[in-house]
Amino acid sequence: MREDKKYIFITGKSESGKSMISEYISKKYKGAIHIKMRDIIKEMYKEYDTKLSYEEWQEELENKQREFFWKTYINMANKIAKEHNIIVMDTLRKKETLEVINKLAGNNNIMLLYIDAKFEYRVNREYKRLNKEDNISYEQIKLNTLKKDKEKEQYGLIQILNYLKEDKMKHGYIIYNNGTIEDFKKNIDDKIKIFLGD
DSSP, rough: OOOOOOEEEOOOSTTTSSSHHHHHHHHHHTTTTEEEEEHHHHHHHHHHOOOOHHHHHHHHHHSHHHHHHHHHHHHHHHHHHHHHHHEEEEOOOOOOOHHHHHHHHHHTTEEEEEEOOHHHHHHHHHHHHHHHHHHHHHHHHHHHHHHHHHHHHHHHHHHHHHHHHHHHTTTEEEEEEESSSHHHHHHHHHHHHHHOOO
């Protein structure tokens, strides 16, 4: 594990502002880069000599060699990030992943931002974003958001939330995006300053 690297993982409810805040952090903070977790895992797969499909390979390693898998993941993240020393990654899905990464990275080098917002806020934001281009109905957005929320719960989002509530991470925060974007960003900035020691 690289002591000179800081790892910021983003997770949370669908349409809560995860991608937006990932981009914001990577642009605002010197030395920061935003990389999607799935892109890092795909780069890992390319380096493996295996006859397994991508999905079979990930399931095999994640389930049977979890610590090795995530240690390799962190090494690949470092490789992709190159000289960047703050790596912002989304979206973390499982509590088991968080537990292993928290252990590997160490309390001072890892941060988790769990982004949440009221359901109606999330639906309204997504409706404003998609309706202009796709002519999609409000009701359809609502149904899609409910479906995504259920899928995330099945992956383990509630367990991640409980893990944070049990105070198992030094830098694990639940951030609510229910007000203005300025308030949301300020709340994020306050937590990142603590994490970076500013």
